[in-house]
Amino acid sequence: MKKINRAKFLLIAVLGVALLLANGNVLLTSRVTTAQGIDVAGMDKSVDPGDDFFSYANGGWLKAVQIPADRPAYGAFDVIAEKVRERTAELIKGAGKSNDPEAKKIGDYYDAFMNEDAIEKKGLTPIKAELDEIAALADKTALARLLGSQLRADVDPLNATNFYTDRLFGVWVSPDLNNPAHNVPYLLQGGLGLPDRDNYLSTEKNDVGLQAKYRDHIVTILKLAQIAGAEAKAARIYDLEKMIATAHATRTDSADVQKANNPWPTKDFANKAPGLDWTTFFKAAGLSGQPTIIVWHPGAVTGISALAANQPLDVWKDYLTFRAIDRASGLLPRPFAAERFRFYSTTLNGIPQQSERWKRGVNNTSAALGDAVGKLYVKQYFPPDAKAKIQAMVKNIVAAFGKRIDNLTWMTPATKAKAKAKLGTLYVGVGYPEHWRDYSGLKILRDDPLGNAQRSDLFDYQWTLSKLGKPPDKTEWWLTPQTVNALNLPIQNGLNFPAAILNPPFFDPNADPVENYGSIGAVIGHEISHSFDDQGSQFDAYGRLLNWWTPQDLEHFRAAANRLAAQFDAYEPLPGVHVNGKLTLSENIADVAGLSAAYDAYRSAYAGKSSSNAKGLSDDQRFFIAFAQSWRAKMRPEFLRVLLATDGHAPDQYRADTVRNLDAWYTAFNIQPGRKLYVAPDARVRVW
Numbered sequence: 001m002k003k004i005n006r007a008k009f010l011l012i013a014v015l016g017v018a019l020l021l022a023n024g025n026v027l028l029t030s031r032v033t034t035a036q037g038i039d040v041a042g043m044d045k046s047v048d049p050g051d052d053f054f055s056y057a058n059g060g061w062l063k064a065v066q067i068p069a070d071r072p073a074y075g076a077f078d079v080i081a082e083k084v085r086e087r088t089a090e091l092i093k094g095a096g097k098s099n100d101p102e103a104k105k106i107g108d109y110y111d112a113f114m115n116e117d118a119i120e121k122k123g124l125t126p127i128k129a130e131l132d133e134i135a136a137l138a139d140k141t142a143l144a145r146l147l148g149s150q151l152r153a154d155v156d157p158l159n160a161t162n163f164y165t166d167r168l169f170g171v172w173v174s175p176d177l178n179n180p181a182h183n184v185p186y187l188l189q190g191g192l193g194l195p196d197r198d199n200y201l202s203t204e205k206n207d208v209g210l211q212a213k214y215r216d217h218i219v220t221i222l223k224l225a226q227i228a229g230a231e232a233k234a235a236r237i238y239d240l241e242k243m244i245a246t247a248h249a250t251r252t253d254s255a256d257v258q259k260a261n262n263p264w265p266t267k268d269f270a271n272k273a274p275g276l277d278w279t280t281f282f283k284a285a286g287l288s289g290q291p292t293i294i295v296w297h298p299g300a301v302t303g304i305s306a307l308a309a310n311q312p313l314d315v316w317k318d319y320l321t322f323r324a325i326d327r328a329s330g331l332l333p334r335p336f337a338a339e340r341f342r343f344y345s346t347t348l349n350g351i352p353q354q355s356e357r358w359k360r361g362v363n364n365t366s367a368a369l370g371d372a373v374g375k376l377y378v379k380q381y382f383p384p385d386a387k388a389k390i391q392a393m394v395k396n397i398v399a400a401f402g403k404r405i406d407n408l409t410w411m412t413p414a415t416k417a418k419a420k421a422k423l424g425t426l427y428v429g430v431g432y433p434e435h436w437r438d439y440s441g442l443k444i445l446r447d448d449p450l451g452n453a454q455r456s457d458l459f460d461y462q463w464t465l466s467k468l469g470k471p472p473d474k475t476e477w478w479l480t481p482q483t484v485n486a487l488n489l490p491i492q493n494g495l496n497f498p499a500a501i502l503n504p505p506f507f508d509p510n511a512d513p514v515e516n517y518g519s520i521g522a523v524i525g526h527e528i529s530h531s532f533d534d535q536g537s538q539f540d541a542y543g544r545l546l547n548w549w550t551p552q553d554l555e556h557f558r559a560a561a562n563r564l565a566a567q568f569d570a571y572e573p574l575p576g577v578h579v580n581g582k583l584t585l586s587e588n589i590a591d592v593a594g595l596s597a598a599y600d601a602y603r604s605a606y607a608g609k610s611s612s613n614a615k616g617l618s619d620d621q622r623f624f625i626a627f628a629q630s631w632r633a634k635m636r637p638e639f640l641r642v643l644l645a646t647d648g649h650a651p652d653q654y655r656a657d658t659v660r661n662l663d664a665w666y667t668a669f670n671i672q673p674g675r676k677l678y679v680a681p682d683a684r685v686r687v688w
């Protein structure tokens with residue numbers, strides 16, 4: 001259910017599917033891109049590995065590297081993303097010269113994005129129709145119709161764990177939690193400009209400051225659009241958002257699938273959540289034919305629906321006007337785009353400088369036409385022998401995981417049998433999807449960048465809704481091949497390992513296999529283990545939300561999980577701000593389990609075959625260093641603060657310290673009691 005790493009930027013979540021406007025990355029050559037396997041020069045051997053394993057493995061690199069001015073953070077994922085983007089840029093530019101209709105769309109999308117002069121000349125014309133429509137809203141029925149028409153498939157609570165949309169609600173379509181034989185729509189909360197409800201409700205100094213700056217941002221956007229009475233309107237817009245935030249579920253509750261499993265008959269919405277004209281809303285959203293909708297956030301749906309009724313229409317019109325301009329601002333004339341960058345990137349995430357436009361163009365094109373670009377990428381950069389190598393590793397790690405289940409002393413035989421059944425039905429996708437998406441129905445114009453982004457979002461929504469009439473596809477992919485990440489899909493009981501993450505430092509076909517097991521092997525193990533963690537244990541072999549554990553198994557698991565949560569709660573990345581052990585628990589369990597399974601798989605497949613003492617380090621030492629180096633990263637404090645509040649993953653540095661739960665790490669580095677990372681043998685967390 002979880003990706004291996006945070007969304008590259010939180011901003012991506014703030015911008016919708018194709019409207020990923022503000023970011024991109026800068027070229028920074030790191031030695032990890034050229035090294036084969038682990039980077040010995042990037043270590044700092046003056047640090048005691050038992051005190052700070054992250055710095056021992058990465059200290060040299062941390063000293064040598066600076067976070068590029070256009071980024072909130074920089075690490076192993078960014079090194080790969082940069083390389084992938086350069087490759088993708090070449091492919092996109094090449095596609096523009098092609099006569100193939102799909103390739104031409106890629107080229108046209110990119111060219112339109114790049115033509116800043118044309119954007120300047122058009123002014124606000126591209127959003128005029130939308131603003132006119134909002135201004136003409138005559139009553140609450142018309143409001144419901146507009147709100148419904150704005151729904152998009154821009155959230156994904158279980159696979160990509162993306163809970164953010166600036167639209168009032170978000171839609172996700174997936175197999176039914178209770179009956180995976182058919183697809184159903186899920187409805188999630190949305191409507192905020194700031195990333196989380198706590199940003200509005202917290203009285204902590206940093207949030208109070210952010211609240212004032214966000215109100216200023218609303219004023220600035222309205223003034224740029226020459227809207228009269230900007231200050232008064234901004235105050236009302238902010239107040240409405242604060243009321244929406246009050247209705248929102250917390251980030252931790254959002255991740256609790258038991259709280260999310262609320263199938264509501266569509267006809268009952270008017271009674272369960274009175275206020276919004278739901279019949280009109282669903283009709284405009286293309287959902288009125290659905291008998292049932294699973295309401296992920298019932299409190300928010302009820303609370304927001306009430307606001308639709310009890311807040312004045314004029315306030316809603318102001319709010320929608322601001323949202324429309326703000327959402328489009330990255331593709332509006334320079335002052336709008338600059339204000340967008342200033343607030344969402346600099347103020348919110350601490351990024352001082354915007355990345356070059358071509359990089360943003362590549363990101364946007366690659367998001368809007370994901371499979372079309374992915375097809376080109378795979379053809380050029382993912383040869384069949386790379387796929388075969390990864391598949392062999394997957395096979396070994398799945399086998400190691402199965403063996404670990406057999407050897408568990410605490411798990412009852414009945415639960416073990418169910419766990420093995422789940423391992424047996426696991427779909428593992430490597431490199432790229434089994435079927436490519438067809439973009440022939442998507443209109444892309446060379447002179448309409450905003451329209452392209454909007455049509456792409458709508459096309460994606462309609463494609464998503466079309467799944468409602470079809471049987472679920474267990475092999476469906478939820479990442480594009482050019483995405484540097486990996487996913488576990490709980491209802492599908494599947495994994496996605498895109499071609500892009502299968503690059504150094506995660507996977508280097510020229511490196512010693514021991515090191516690949518420490519890096520990509522641990523990622524593979526991480527994703528497999530999500531099928532069996534605190535959330536995965538709630539989904540059976542067929543993807544049903546059905547707990548398959550006995551109560552005593554669950555009790556043992558919870559005790560181990562609580563110890564791990566306490567281990568992470570103790571970390572304090574910023575003064576007074578701790579890691580949230582509960583919010584990051586699933587990911588931390590997956591890290592422990594994934595590293596353990598990868599270690600077993602490497603021992604059984606390669607121990608003794610690789611050259612021991614290569615690079616002056618033993619095999620086991622290189623395995624653990626490769627793991628810690630795959631989590632190398634530096635972060636700006638502003639960005640770190642946002643992640644600590646909203647991200648299901650712990651900061652990378654603490655993920656690297658996962659090693660402290662494995663006995664083999666203590667032996668490999670001779671870690672004795674008294675070292676800072678030392679955990680007594682019986683207190684080490686062994687979940688799987």
Ligand SMILES: [Zn+2]
Binds near residue numbers: 003005527530
């Ligand atoms: Zn994960």
